[in-house]
Amino acid sequence: MSDTNQGQYADASAQNDTATARYSIGIDLGTTHCALSWLDTQASDGENAVQGVLTVPQLTGPGTVESPELLPSFLYLPHESELAAGDLALPWSATQDFAVGEFARTRGAATPIRLVSSAKSWLCHPGVDRRSALLPAEAPPEVARISPLEASTRYLSHLRAAWDAQHPGDPLAAQDVTVTIPASFDPAARELTAEAAQAAGLPQLTLLEEPQAALYSWIERSSGAWRKEVRSGDVLLVVDVGGGTTDLSLIAVLEQDGNLQLQRIAVGEHILLGGDNMDLALAYGTARKLAEQGKQLDPWQTRALAHACRSAKETLLVDASIDTVPGVVPSRGAKLIGGAIRTEVTRAELEQVLLEGFFPPAAVSDQPVSRARGALTQLGLPYAQDAGVTRHLAAFLTRQVGATAELAQQSGFVNHAPTANAGANAASFLHPTAVLFNGGVLKSAQISERLLGTINGWLAAEGAAPARLLSGADLFLAVARGAAYYGYVRRGQGVRIRGGTAQSYYVAIESAMPAIPGMEPPIQALCLAPFGMEEGTDAGVAGQEFGLVVGEPVRLRFFGSSVRRQDQVGTLLDFWSADELRELQEIEATLPAQGRAVGEVVRVQLHARITTTGTLELEALPLSAQGQPGSERWKVELDTRHDSAPAQA
Secondary structure, eight states, rough: OOOOOOOOHHHHHOOOTTTTTEEEEEEESSSEEEEEEEEETOOBTTTTTOEEEEEOOEEEEEEEEEEOOOOSOOOOOOOOTOOTTTTTTTTBBBBBOESSSHHHHHHHHHHHGGEOOOOHHTTTTTTTTSSOOOBBBOEEEEEEEEEEEEOOOHHHHHHHHHHHHHOOTGGGGGGGGEEOOOOTHHHHHHHHHHHHHHHHTTTEEEEEEEEHHHHHHHHHHHHHHHGGOOOOOEEEEEEEEOOOOEEEEEEEEEEEEEEEEEEEEEOOOOOOHHHHHHHHHHHHHHHHHHHTOOOOOOHHHHHHHHHHHHHHHHHHHOOTTEEEEEEEOSSSSSTTTOOOEEEEEEEHHEEEEHHHHHHHOOOOOOOOOOOOOSSSSSOOOOOOOOHHHHHHHHHHHHTTTTTTTTTTSSOOOOOOOOOOOGGOOOOOOOSSEEEEEEEEGGSSSSHHHHHHHHHHHHHHHHTTTOOEEEEOOOOOTTHHHHHHHHHHHHHTSSOOOOOSSSSSEEEEOOOOOOOBTTOOOEEEEEEOTTOOOOOOOEEETTTTOEEEOOOOOOOEOOOEEESSSSTTTTTSOOOOOTTTOOOOEEEEEEEOOOTTOTEEEEEEEEEEEOOOTTTTTEEEBOTTSSBBOSSOOEEEOOOGGEEEEEOOO
16 A cells, blocks of 8 residues: 555655755645745754745736735636637746636636636545546536646646746756645545646655644744743644645654654544635625525526635735625626626624634534435535534544553653543543644634634633643745745754654455355454654564455555554454544555466565655565565555545445
């Protein structure tokens, strides 16, 4: 198995040695915005880092180029006769037939059937072929579509071209590049992200989880003062509400040899809940307001309104002095101007929708609402069924109540909060002592106060001290800046967050019992990589042999766990509770027969490796008649060309 086969990107030093690169580059490939930050390694010294953000030339109107720090993650596919020659020209290209960035967003708001958006969310959608041309999802047949992979490639290509135009002597492909991903990205999405970067001309890169990047940015911007804000035994909660996902992470503060260290101890499940959901909620609320005025919108206009609400939301969150943002819903009739419907989004409406809909009051015992899905649904993104971020957070902290149990036995960790095993004073959830917010929506003071107040209400109910808010990070640029700093850290500078794998990984071993009518063969779960297995390490499942079918397609079932921390490589589970293991995407593989009969069962040993980028690779080593592995090594990798949803329990 390979979380991604990205080892070929990061380890291919023959292609490009970035160890001596001048710049450490961080790229936030976001759902709604992309950003690129750089750190000059030659001018930096220790924690005194020289860092900046790339201004990205992009079209803001036909033939008009401006250079803001953010590149909106939107791509517009105009009709061949829609624009004049030169309208899409950029400083580095005069022949482009699509638009990326601000112009794409504004143009697409009026013509949503030609607008590609939320490509990142589609990139992690296991129910579709992410290499197929399916975006824009609701485009009619006459509109050419592109794949989520291609859209991601074009965003990265735009950033590369923008950098190269400004730094001709230091091309981006020759720099140390880190691209961020949600902590909850599945293995296929990780692989596809790396593939998009390679297709964009970045042959070598590292992947970094966004919550860690946000914390790295906070560390970098503190200029060493972070050590005064935390202490050994602290548990830092990182809440990242992005455009497409909500990511939750926990990081412990330890002390070793008198120095503070940071170690990630937990990552939340994949939650497709973020700014996209909020835009739709605002759009439906505004549509109801217009309906009360006798202005009924059709589905096409509602989609256009959603894009207008996205722009209004971002304006209101960025500029606290603005209370109202006007909007125009285009008409589909002949009188395009005269038939347009004018509306507005107010700050009060925004905060009402976001506060009550997405950050409602919740008890720590609350669980996200789940309902059975209908048999027939429209092809779309598998959004979270419960929009309440607070309930998802409560479930995460409750699930991770024992996450610090092993750390509490280490001399460098002084637990300041009760644990799950503290008798009468036992905690019902893991008590964070500090909180770091990331994501543009949390720029709203009311929303951040609501979320922090909810957390502290839970803590007060169990007699715990309130959590401190860690401030100072730029919520729009923190991820890109943190990724650039991470590249610097990998060179032995700055402060590193220890983490390893975000979960334990297991492969299903099917029993050889005789067939029984109406009963599937029981399975065991073999631990391949324990929680926190460090990058650049490998481990064989010593002393255990397995049978592997060769020469024909076989399906392999894999599991992950974010709560089982005691398992080691080779641990074989006969049973587990429903909340301990989560089935991942099945993998279809065909291993070479190489002189053996098709369908033959070959004796193998398994060998797992964590690449330098933190991704998992699984190899099968065929055994000789004497039971010794030979020179053959079969790599079992994801087949992302034929995605399949995980089997239902």
